[in-house]
Amino acid sequence: MAESSTQSNSKRQTLSPGKDAVVDRISSLPESLLCHILSFLPTKDSIATSILSTRWKLLWTLVPKLDLDSDKISTSELSLDDDDDDVEDAREILFAHVVSSVLAKQECGELQTFRLKWQFWWDGSHLDAWLRTAAARKVKELNLDIFTDRDENLNLPPSFFSCRTLVVLKLTGTIDIDIDIETPSLSFNFPSLKILHLVRILLPSIINSPEHSFLKLLSGCPLLEDLSFTTDHFEGEYKLCVPTLKRLSISGINDSDYELEINAPALEYFDFEGDLRNIKFYEKLNNLVQSDVYTAIFDDVYTSRFDHEPEEFYRTWVFNIFAALNNVKFLSFSTSGTEWHNLGNIYPSSFQNLIELKFKVNGCSWNVLQDLLQKAPNLETLVITKGYDFVESNSYWKEPQYDPANLSSLTSFYYRGFKGLNDEVELVKYVLKEARVLKTATFQVSSGESKESVLDKLSMFPRCSTTCLLRVE
Secondary structure: OOOOHHHHHHHHHHOOOOOOOOOOOOOOOOHHHHHHHHOOOOHHHHHHHHHOOOOOOOHHHHOOEEEEEHHHOOOOOOOOOOOHHHHHHHHHHHHHHHHHHHHHHOOOOOOOEEEEEEEEOOOOOHHHHHHHHHHHOOOOEEEEEEEEOOOOOEEOOHHHHHOOOOOEEEEEEOEEOOOOOOOOOOOOOOOOOOEEEEEOOEOOOOOOOOOOHHHHHHHOOOOOOEEEEEOOOOOEEEEEEOOOOOEEEEEEEOOOOEEEEEEOOOOOEEEEEEEOOEEEEOOOOOOOOEEEEEEEOOOHHHHOOOOOOHHHHHHHHHHHHHHHOOOOOEEEEEEOOOOOOOOOOOOOOOOOOOOEEEEEEOOOOHHHHHHHHHOOOOOOEEEEEEOOOOOOOOOOOOOOOOOOOOOOOOOEEEEEEEOOOHHHHHHHHHHHHHOOOOOEEEEEEOOOOOHHHHHHHHHOOOOOOOOOEEEEO
């Protein structure tokens, strides 16, 4: 029987693959969606799409995001015979031209994000114009990562200190936020700023002066919720008063002579890494949910300046920090180079809300862990990581005095870097014996023993929980 015309056409269409393959489905998407896709690319890659077709030629100019990196500027047009100074000079000129050109050609109105990673050697004057343009376009997020080999740090233009639309400000590198205190007309005014991250920029010492630039910066951010700063230089007296602050991260502190007073009653997350000294919280942190603390104390050079026994000061510092963290639910704690065994019981009261503890233990902190386990009756997850012993210590794991509430809520136990040393074995025995509702005990082995032999040894320890599953990784 002959095929009908309709059936024949249908068959030919079926047997003609590749028709849909040549259709540019991406280019047919709405302009707003294409711009959203391009916003996830560095600006250099976004501009590169302009060669695809007429449709794509100007799309990058509509993307409300700029992500420019001087390290990614091509030097293919520069002569290989040029000396290093000439190449660097040409690179700076080229990058400055690229940034200025891109800012001029963008057709979108408001600027959502402006990220600039810039290494320069001689002329940073272009930044003033770029930041003024960004402010005029109501930029919401500014991320500056700047490095200069000049003797002085780069000063931000005063006109930018009153960017009312800025929500996120991240500054990294050789940037100076100092304002001349003799010029009262200059002040910070960021009424919309919620996130402020300062990484290794110059934080001048504060000597109880409300006119100092760092304090001015904080007081000019009435909605600030997230403050993070990393600094190599931290001396003097610092008073952080930010009632709206929810997240505070401080790291890189290697100085010993400083005082830090924190007034942040709304704080939900506290992260500290550095040399623990005199840190004082004005208000009890009733809203604190999570804290990550890595600390080192006991600097002989610093303590030699005191006439009293150093343990008295150590006890005060440590007591203050743990008193502030009293309501925390998730705690990560680590210490190094610290003799803790002379401190006795360092905790002011029980951690009733603590449900997860991550503890990096070494020879100096077994007793800290021991005391903390007795103070956390509602602990559900315990993660132990074996740390390094930087100082010799006579401290060792000592089984806490029996209390039916000890580890009564623990359901998950994880030990990273388990070597089977005596203190580790005694801790594991204690946990398995006391944790009556334990579901899983997982051990990540770092010794040369096989997983099977380690599992056999662990299986011999008495377990209070009949449903506990042992795992060795």
